[in-house]
Amino acid sequence: MGEVDILSRKYMNDRNHFADTLNYYLYDGQSEIDPNDLSPLDTAEIAVPYGNGARVPVQKYRDVSKYWKVMTDGKALYAILGIENQANVHYAMPVKNGLYDLMNYSRQVEEARYSYRPKNGKGGNKNRNSRRKRIILSPAEYLSGFRKEDRLIPVITLVVFFSDSEWDGPMSIHEMLCTDDEALLRYVPDYRIHLLEPYKMENSDFEKFQTDFGKVLKYIKYSGDKEKLHEITHESDAYKSIDNDSAVLMNAVTGSKLKIKPEGGKWICVKR
Numbered sequence: 001m002g003e004v005d006i007l008s009r010k011y012m013n014d015r016n017h018f019a020d021t022l023n024y025y026l027y028d029g030q031s032e033i034d035p036n037d038l039s040p041l042d043t044a045e046i047a048v049p050y051g052n053g054a055r056v057p058v059q060k061y062r063d064v065s066k067y068w069k070v071m072t073d074g075k076a077l078y079a080i081l082g083i084e085n086q087a088n089v090h091y092a093m094p095v096k097n098g099l100y101d102l103m104n105y106s107r108q109v110e111e112a113r114y115s116y117r118p119k120n121g122k123g124g125n126k127n128r129n130s131r132r133k134r135i136i137l138s139p140a141e142y143l144s145g146f147r148k149e150d151r152l153i154p155v156i157t158l159v160v161f162f163s164d165s166e167w168d169g170p171m172s173i174h175e176m177l178c179t180d181d182e183a184l185l186r187y188v189p190d191y192r193i194h195l196l197e198p199y200k201m202e203n204s205d206f207e208k209f210q211t212d213f214g215k216v217l218k219y220i221k222y223s224g225d226k227e228k229l230h231e232i233t234h235e236s237d238a239y240k241s242i243d244n245d246s247a248v249l250m251n252a253v254t255g256s257k258l259k260i261k262p263e264g265g266k267w268i269c270v271k272r
Helices: 003-013 015-027 093-116 141-146 213-221 226-234 244-254
Strands: 036-042 043-049 057-061 064-072 073-088 155-161 195-198 259-263 266-271
Touching: 003 015, 003 036, 003 064, 003 073, 015 043, 015 064, 015 073, 015 155, 015 213, 073 093, 155 266, 213 226, 213 244, 213 266
Parallel strands: 073 155, 155 195
Antiparallel strands: 036 064, 043 057, 064 073, 259 266
């Protein structure tokens, strides 16, 4: 694992950065996701491989995954939010993310199945002292391990592209297929990725972030243009004060050598 991978994972695992990033992408910068409403999740997902005589389940790891629970209008809202950090284009990203999301849905179904499984494993919970109410399943529900009224928690995965170049990889499963036959594709389920790429962001977009991550993305976008980079870092006060983790990540992604020092509880850029 490279330096950028390690630093970006650490950075995004911070609840404030995580919430800020998803708030920008999902809610145009409005503070709908409170960092305090996020709980960490196990980033491991289990998949059973098919073909080639494989018998051993494969364990896949997301970069960052969190559980969001919030009360809104008297109702509870639940979601599983994930972020995948990419320093380079991943040309099979729709398959990678689609697999992660579907494995999570599969896990939810399995958890539902397990919750309905009798504790004694013999068709019913015979413990008279048990406070657990037995749920009677129809034959179809028993076969599915999922009741008719059960619902899944939505899973959303966002790809953050830590590069100043344009993402030139596929955005969907359909773009990866070897045919463009529209009649055929109508019957092939598609999966599209959600992508945050600095290259396509407008200057006004960077102002929608509540943390210094907006500065990080803007710096990355212009890192290949020395004149523009000099302009944004010298003609405003925005980069005179930036948190340490953001400065370290900017250095790692762009190869810059920003020097910073603590001053008055803040981190100050002393060389740009």
